[in-house]
Amino acid sequence: MSAQPSSLKGSFFKKVIIAFVVLVCITILLLIALTLELNDDWMEKLTAVSAMLTLCFGVFVSAGAVIRRKHIASLMWLSCVLAVVGTFFAFILIWGDHYYDAEETVGRFTITSFALSIALAHSGIFSIVSTHTRLLFFTKLATMVCVWLCGTVIIVMFWYEDLFWSMGGIFWTILYIASFSTLASIVGTIIVPIAMVSHANKEYIVNESISSRVKILLECPKCAKRQELSSGNVRCSDCKASIFIEIEEPRCECGYLLYQLQGNNCPECGRLVRESEKWEPTSVGIDLETAKPDVE
Amino acid sequence: MVYPISMKLSKLCLWAIAGTVVLIIGTYVLAILLPFYQFEVRQFVIAEIYILFYLCAAFGCAVALEKGRLPRLMRSGIAVGAIALVGWIAENIYNDYSVEWVWYTILIWPTNWASLMMIVGLLLLPEPRAKWWMQLRRITIGLFALLAAIICYAITFHPREGLLALTGIYDSEMWLLTGGYEEIASKLGYVIGLLACGGALFVWLAAAFIKPKQDMESIIEITEYWLSCPRCGLQQQAMTGLDKCDQCSLQIRVQLA
Structure with a gap:
């Protein structure tokens, strides 16, 4: 972990995600074991511990994703701390039978910590x-x-x-x-x-110069059979290969269609058009009128 | 200009969801202000919650439809879900406990179909990542389909209340079997549901943290193919993956899964 509270190293974050994935797998397996009645008291406690740790790491992953964007980092660290505190209290509740008298208070602290940490992490994710x-x-x-x-x-x-x-x-x-x-x-x-x-x-819902579900005449990249296919997940009529087809028209971030746009800036919002999305005026024989973008 | 209805559908659903939430708040306020109307208010709230669930399913299908993911199935999800919604509202209005299970037996099929289509649509939304990810997605979709089938089967063929009881094939032995039947059905459903939810969580988690371009090179075999641009009609050779038309710059992604 970095010394600066607002940054989070990629490798560390990756480890947190992997830990979360492993914990989810363990929790699922333990829950299945409980369903199939392979349980005893110890097993139930282990499932509860695993579920709490999964919840805690879920908060870490959410908060980590926000921290990596250098956004409300201090609040996200607070969310992580609250998740740890909540897990600690939950462990006391699960394992500490001798704390029976204080069970109610410990339960309240567990709920409070988890509720606050989840609400904070949720707000963090939604804020991005x-x-x-x-x-x-x-x-x-x-x-x-x-x-x-x-x-x-x-x-x-x-x-x-x-x-x-x-x-x-x-x-x-x-x-x-x-x-x-x-x-x-x-x-x-x-x-x-x-x-x-x-x-x-x-x-703005911008009209397209072609339908998003237009049929495309192409050769199957696998068997070279020429056929007409729609966009989305389709199958070759000959070799049955699964093909994913997507058509996308280069647009400005505001939604303006960049088709046949000459110049470097979007006429709608003035944003600079990315080099990769620029239309190259090498075309011949295209009706400029039909390609004119309409904004509703 | 081509302007398909699917372009507007997601926005329409979102507005409808917002409207239904406002309606639920209004009904709650009514329930607080007029406590003597509580029974009617409860019925209204239930109907509104049904509408909200349907709109969520329709919204998921509409977004998938917009992105060109299994358009026919997504349309079927929206249509079949609407039939289920009408059925559930009718069941809520008539509220007859003696034929309750008949309603369930009929309505569980369209309800499950609409829900399954929404989940499949949402699972198909992210672009393909690594090979293992695509396999996991397939398995997850399979598990959800299995779960839907188990729920439908469990309710329709329930020995005491389901189709068997309706057709008169009913005896005490069947009734005695019910306990075991319910236990097996619920356990099976629970286990498959857990695995399916876990799979969906991993699919979306990986989609959120693995960039499609990083793994694309390794999973896509770069092959040359011929195509006619759907916009300008230019016949040309293109490469699998993301490519653009030489004449009109239309971006076309063709991938072998």
């Missing part, structure tokens, strides 16, 4: 998700708020359990809020990363 539309930006923001709301309700419920039961109607209101924020957090956490790579993250 780049959004280009207001809809996605607010979805991201709402998910982050819901995760924190959910975490806060869980922490408060564990610390003031007795008070909650005496609240009557307010207890159910808080329970509604907790259940809703949990649902929204799960949905948002799944949707936002997917939406990031979709058209939902494009400010």
Whole structure:
């Protein structure tokens, strides 16, 4: 690990990821063993330890990915520390039978540490998700708020359990809020990363000069059979080789189609066009009118 | 200009998801303000949660469709999911416990199909990485398909409540067998579900941390092939992997898996 708190060496981060992968494998195997009733008390404890370590390393991987981008590093280190603290308390809970009297308090500390570390790591990961539309930006923001709301309700419920039961109607209101924020957090956490790579993250839907699912006349690279294939995962009609076809039109980051654009800057946003994406004006016989990009 | 509906679908789904969440919040507020309507409110919330789940599945399929991953199957996922949604809402409205299992038997098939298509679509979204990664992805898709089949089979052929009971093939022996049947089905489902989720986690984790270009050279056999550019029609020789048209610069990626 580097001496500077804001940096994280690639090799160390790789080891953390490998450790996480190994822990996930161990946890899955132990859970399978428990399902098949190959268990005893010791095995149950081992599964719990493995699950806690997996959770802890999951936080490390998420926080590490954010730290490597030199983004809110101090908060991410705090998240890692809280995960370690949570795991330590969880170990006491799992193995330390003699701490029975303090079980409730240790449990509260475990929940608090894990809830805070997960919420921090989640916010860190979501903060590096780049959004280009207001809809996605607010979805991201709402998910982050819901995760924190959910975490806060869980922490408060564990610390003031007795008070909650005496609240009557307010207890159910808080329970509604907790259940809703949990649902929204799960949905948002799944949707936002997917939406990031979709058209939902494009400010303008730009017309294409060709359909994304146009059929292409080509020879199979394996058997040289000439055929018409659609884009995506397809099979050669002759040798049945699996072929992946993707067509992409060079575009500016703002979505402007760079087809037949002469010049170095995007006329829409003024960004410098990358050399690799520049259109070379060597073409002949292309109708300029049909290739004109339209923005809706 | 070609402007397929799939280009807008993901955005539409995201808006619909946002709208449904707002609707759920509204219903919750109503439940807090008007406690005497709680039963109706509960039914509304359940229906809205069904809609939310469907929209999530449709969103996953729409994104995969946009990227050209198994377009026919993704479209089927969206359509079949809509049928399942209508069914679940109808079941929620009628709420008849005596025919509950009939609803489950009918609706579990389209529900599982839509969910499976969403998962397959999302697993196919990342570009191919290393060979082992592609194998892992295949195995994971296989495990999810197996899990879906087990769930459908377990519910449809449940000895006490499923198809066998409906057709009259029902006796006490079958009923006695139910305990074992449920145990085996749940254990099998749990184990395969765990393995499938683990596989999906590794597929996405590797996709997030392994850059496609790093391993591309090693897994793709560079071969020359002939193609006619779909945009300008120029007939030319191209190389597997990412290449561009000599005339109009259209980027074309062709890879042998």
